[in-house]
Amino acid sequence: MSGTKWKFESSYVRLPRENVDTDQIIPARFLTTTNRAGLGPNAFHDWRYLSDGSPNPDFVLNRPEANGAEILVAGQNFGCGSSREHAVWALAGSGFRAVISSEFADIFRGNALINGLLPIEVTPQVLGVLMQNDLPDARLGVDLEAQTLTLPDGAVLRFAVPAFSRYSMLNDTDEMSFLLGAAPDIAAYERTHPASIDTTRLRTHG
Amino acid sequence: MTPATPRTLFEKLWERHVVRAETPETPAVLYVDLHLVHEVTSAQAFTVLRERGLTVRAPHRTVATMDHSTPTTRGGFAGLPIRDAGTNARVAQVEQLSRNCEQFGIPLLALGDRRQGIVHVIGPELGLTQPGMTVVCGDSHTSTHGAFGALAFGIGTSQVGHVLASQCVLQTKPKTLEVKIDGTLSPGVTAKDVILAVCTRLGIGGATGHVIEYRGSAIRAMSMEERMTVCNMSIEAGARAGMIAPDETTFAFLRDRPHAPQGAAWDAAIADWRTLTTDEGARFDRSVTLDGDALAPMITYGTNPGMGMAIDDAIPHPDRLEDRSERENAERALRYMGLTAGDMLAGTAIDVVFFGSCTNSRISDLRAAAGMLRGRQVARGVRALVVPGSQQVKRQAELEGLDKIFIEAGAEWRESGCSMCIAMNGDQLRPGELAVSTSNRNFEGRQGTGGRTLLASPLTAAAAAVTGVITDPRTLLAAAVA
Ligand code: SF4
Numbered sequence: 001m002s003g004t005k006w007k008f009e010s011s012y013v014r015l016p017r018e019n020v021d022t023d024q025i026i027p028a029r030f031l032t033t034t035n036r037a038g039l040g041p042n043a044f045h046d047w048r049y050l051s052d053g054s055p056n057p058d059f060v061l062n063r064p065e066a067n068g069a070e071i072l073v074a075g076q077n078f079g080c081g082s083s084r085e086h087a088v089w090a091l092a093g094s095g096f097r098a099v100i101s102s103e104f105a106d107i108f109r110g111n112a113l114i115n116g117l118l119p120i121e122v123t124p125q126v127l128g129v130l131m132q133n134d135l136p137d138a139r140l141g142v143d144l145e146a147q148t149l150t151l152p153d154g155a156v157l158r159f160a161v162p163a164f165s166r167y168s169m170l171n172d173t174d175e176m177s178f179l180l181g182a183a184p185d186i187a188a189y190e191r192t193h194p195a196s197i198d199t200t201r202l203r204t205h206g
Numbered sequence: 207m208t209p210a211t212p213r214t215l216f217e218k219l220w221e222r223h224v225v226r227a228e229t230p231e232t233p234a235v236l237y238v239d240l241h242l243v244h245e246v247t248s249a250q251a252f253t254v255l256r257e258r259g260l261t262v263r264a265p266h267r268t269v270a271t272m273d274h275s276t277p278t279t280r281g282g283f284a285g286l287p288i289r290d291a292g293t294n295a296r297v298a299q300v301e302q303l304s305r306n307c308e309q310f311g312i313p314l315l316a317l318g319d320r321r322q323g324i325v326h327v328i329g330p331e332l333g334l335t336q337p338g339m340t341v342v343c344g345d346s347h348t349s350t351h352g353a354f355g356a357l358a359f360g361i362g363t364s365q366v367g368h369v370l371a372s373q374c375v376l377q378t379k380p381k382t383l384e385v386k387i388d389g390t391l392s393p394g395v396t397a398k399d400v401i402l403a404v405c406t407r408l409g410i411g412g413a414t415g416h417v418i419e420y421r422g423s424a425i426r427a428m429s430m431e432e433r434m435t436v437c438n439m440s441i442e443a444g445a446r447a448g449m450i451a452p453d454e455t456t457f458a459f460l461r462d463r464p465h466a467p468q469g470a471a472w473d474a475a476i477a478d479w480r481t482l483t484t485d486e487g488a489r490f491d492r493s494v495t496l497d498g499d500a501l502a503p504m505i506t507y508g509t510n511p512g513m514g515m516a517i518d519d520a521i522p523h524p525d526r527l528e529d530r531s532e533r534e535n536a537e538r539a540l541r542y543m544g545l546t547a548g549d550m551l552a553g554t555a556i557d558v559v560f561f562g563s564c565t566n567s568r569i570s571d572l573r574a575a576a577g578m579l580r581g582r583q584v585a586r587g588v589r590a591l592v593v594p595g596s597q598q599v600k601r602q603a604e605l606e607g608l609d610k611i612f613i614e615a616g617a618e619w620r621e622s623g624c625s626m627c628i629a630m631n632g633d634q635l636r637p638g639e640l641a642v643s644t645s646n647r648n649f650e651g652r653q654g655t656g657g658r659t660l661l662a663s664p665l666t667a668a669a670a671a672v673t674g675v676i677t678d679p680r681t682l683l684a685a686a687v688a
Contacts, residue, residue: 018535019410019510023649028628032275032295034249034302046651051637075531077411080444080510081649083346084247085362103411106380106446107346111362162378163231175364176254179372182226182235186263186374189225189237196475197240197334197465199269202313202321 006118006144006170008097010070013060016131020074021081022108026090028082039086040093061094065136070097073130077101078119079108088115098142100149102127113165114175118142120149120159145170212485215451216382216417219357219482223340225374233376239339240351241369242325243270243312245303246630247344251367252306262310263373269334270307271315272300273324275630278593278620282317286632296631310370323596323622326350326564330434331598333463337452337479342369347564347646349440352449353433354456355482357417359447380446381491383416387424389498394680396574397432398566398644398663400424401439402504402514403496410512413445416492419484420450424498430459431568438565439646442511451483503679506648506661507551508539513648515551517666517678523547542650543658544640551660551676556640559590559671560653561617561664563627563645567595569602571644571664576608578668578682579615585674590617591633593625617671629654642670 030042048059055062072091078101079087088111091099098118112119120142122130130140133152141150144166149157168174213221226235241264248270255261262268275296277286283297300317307314315321321328326347329335341351341358344366351358365375385404418440425433433450440448457476460466467475502516513536515522524536524547540547545554561567561575572594584590592612594600600622603609609619626633627645635641635657644667648659660676669679 016531016534017538018531021510021647021649023647023652027651027655028630029292029655031246031630032292032299034253034299036250046655051656075535077414077444080410081346081441081647083344083360083362085250085344085364088362103414105411105444106414107360107362111364114362114364162233164233164376167231175376176258176368176371178232179235179368179374179376180260182372182374185225185235186237186372190264190373193237195239195264195267196336196339196467196471198266199240199313199334199465200266200311201465202269202315202332 007142008070009139009141011065011068011137012071012073012130012140013066013069014131015060015072015074018075019077019080022079022084022087023081025079025087026084031084031086036089037093039090040095043090043094068095070095071100071140071142072096073100073127075101076103076124078104079112080105083107085111085115088112088117092117100127100130113162116169118144118161118169122149122157122159126157212488214382214484214488214490215355215419215449215482216357217488219338219340220379222338223357228379233378235374236340236377238342238369238373238375239267240329240334240341241268242329242341242343242348243268243366244274244325244343244345245272245299246274247363248306248366249299249302250363251344251370252310254367255310255370260371262312262370265311265313267373268312268370269315270303270312271322271325271328272303272317273322274624274628275299276317276623277631278623278625278633280621292632320597323598324564324567324624326438327567327595327599330354330430331463331596333460333466336460336466336475337456337482342375346441347438349445349448350434350438350564352437352440352447353430355449355452355479357447357449360441381416383413383418383445384490384493385418385420385496386493387420387422387496387498389424389500390427391424391498391501394503394665394683395501396663396665397428397435399501399504400498401436402506402511402661403501405439405442405511406504406514407494407496408443408512410442410510411444412512413440413443416445418443418445418448419490420448421484422498425450426453429570430455431570434568435565439511442646452479503663503666505551505666505676507543507545508536509542509648509650510539511646511648511661513539514661517552517676521545521547521549521551552678554640554676555674556588556642556670556676558635558639558641559588559667560593560626560641560643560645561591561667562593562595562625563643564595565646566644566664567593567599569599572599572603572608573606575664575668576611578665578679579617579672580611582615582672584616584671588671588674590671591620591626592617593620594622596622626653628652642667642676
């Protein structure tokens with residue numbers, strides 16, 4: 001196991017909004033891309049830029065302290081709404097490696113874990129402390145192997161992460177390899193569960 | 207012999223599809239019976255297959271369509287008056303889907319096909335969605351298919367790749383939430399109002415981590431199309447999936463559909479499907495009850511689907527929320543919407559009415575809207591767009607003359623697709639415009655940058671279209687009777 005890649009310290013960006021939906025993280029009009037790369041500059045587009053296209057100076061990502069921050073701290077129920085994985089690609093493309101919230105939407109959490117964007121769930125109290133901390137250079141420490149989050153005051157908290165995701169991230173393996181490895185079990189299942197549909201008939205039946 | 211432990215419908219569906227059980231170290235490997243694919247969330251998954259030299263494991267369980275970014279004007283992309291950069295990107299995306307389906311052997315109901323339509327409308331329409339199945343799609347409203355007693359949920363693009371390659375997804379077992387709605391809906395109160403009331407009750411994240419089973423006499427009395435409307439918006443409460451146990455209504459809907467089992471296979475299927483109910487005494491992790499008798503037509507006033515209210519109420523005060531960040535959230539939503547707490551929504555002037563989306567674009571939705579527009583006119587200055595969910599729905603509507611009612615009333619009659627629900631195809635609100643939409647999301651800018659969305663039923667949308675202001679549809683229903 002190589003834990004070094006997943007042991008890092010960074011300043012953080014505070015986004016004190018609840019229920020941030022994936023339409024805000026990456027608006028639908030940017031979903032016509034057929035690539036994963038290139039979405040970063042459009043993350044939070046309609047909050048981040050004014051209608052003339054210039055950066056909105058009030059938006060957190062445009063403030064100087066956001067520079068180089070690898071951790072986003074956001075309000076409860078982060079990533080709700082659409083299943084678009086583009087939201088995770090956009091955040092990762094903006095340089096984020098972890099998102100901290102008191103709750104994540106299910107599909108977003110799954111997408112994030114698959115893409116090496118670590119969702120860290122903390123209690124509402126801890127979230128409140130992180131949001132209120134107004135020292136621009138406050139830093140957080142993340143250690144995935146130890147499953148710990150070090151707060152600006154040095155306090156160390158443990159966070160939960162699915163064992164399999166943790167293993168995959170630390171070892172750079174992925175879900176696809178695991179599923180392909182399950183092929184014999186899948187074949188056995190298919191032998192006892194024949195398909196009740198055949199979509200290939202759609203080709204001939206008008 | 208000890209009696210078997212009573213199980214919920216969800217547990218039965220889950221157990222049927224476990225290829226490998228969940229362990230403390232690994233999620234469950236769950237088999238997928240039907241995989242629906244569309245242009246927006248699949249390209250990067252096919253790229254992974256190509257990069258890794260993989261094939262599609264079960265093309266016969268897979269079907270693709272084009273719906274999100276396609277034009278709803280006549281003639282498809284070729285019929286568009288202008289080709290800008292946005293259009294070119296959309297064309298490239300649907301062409302990519304065609305190439306991917308061709309290369310990997312996946313049946314595609316392309317733009318121009320008689321069976322094309324919104325992915326969640328065509329699956330049930332073709333009889334591909336059946337009780338007892340697992341259904342996935344790179345789309346959060348896959349929950350729609352749960353109306354048939356299927357375990358149906360949205361997945362991300364990486365998982366689309368997993369399913370293409372292995373026909374399986376990795377899942378940890380969710381919790382269960384019973385939503386029980388007894389009673390009889392009053393005239394003017396529809397399935398859409400029921401689910402908006404559920405979302406308002408649970409809140410936008412209220413069902414996170416759970417699969418909902420909708421139960422109770424109000425649900426049992428619903429048609430399949432109404433049940434689809436309910437299950438469709440399960441995700442708006444954060445639920446992993448929503449489902450309704452199959453019954454005679456389900457079987458009657460499916461019988462003789464193109465891909466439904468036939469003959470002896472049909473009888474065997476029905477016998478099996480009858481077992482797909484929650485056993486007496488089975489336990490849910492949580493339960494919520496709503497009184498169907500007491501429901502009124504609902505409308506949203508904020509920027510998420512959990513911010514709903516009865517149409518004859520005043521806009522709720524953020525002050526009522528104890529939690530500071532929740533209160534700020536509600537205040538911000540009202541600012542975005544340009545609405546004031548304590549005011550009545552009824553009487554507010556609107557700019558656009560959108561009839562469509564996988565929530566409310568089926569034939570019964572169009573009939574309801576047309577019934578109210580018949581002999582009336584869309585109010586001056588209001589733009590009304592009617593977008594059927596599929597080509598089949600469109601043909602049926604035209605057979606019944608609904609298209610003429612819409613057109614004579616001054617509404618636009620379109621080709622099938624997602625259209626203004628997601629505003630990817632050029633159908634969109636202008637900044638500041640206020641719309642009543644039969645779709646499912648009122649997030650900031652969802653229907654166009656700066657646009658403002660009020661979610662409601664087709665009846666309520668039609669009432670707004672003819673009056674030009676937010677209107678309780680019951681007042682117009684009463685007028686029609688009188
Ligand atoms: S109609 Fe709207 S919600 Fe439904 S699949 Fe299309 S974009 Fe998604």
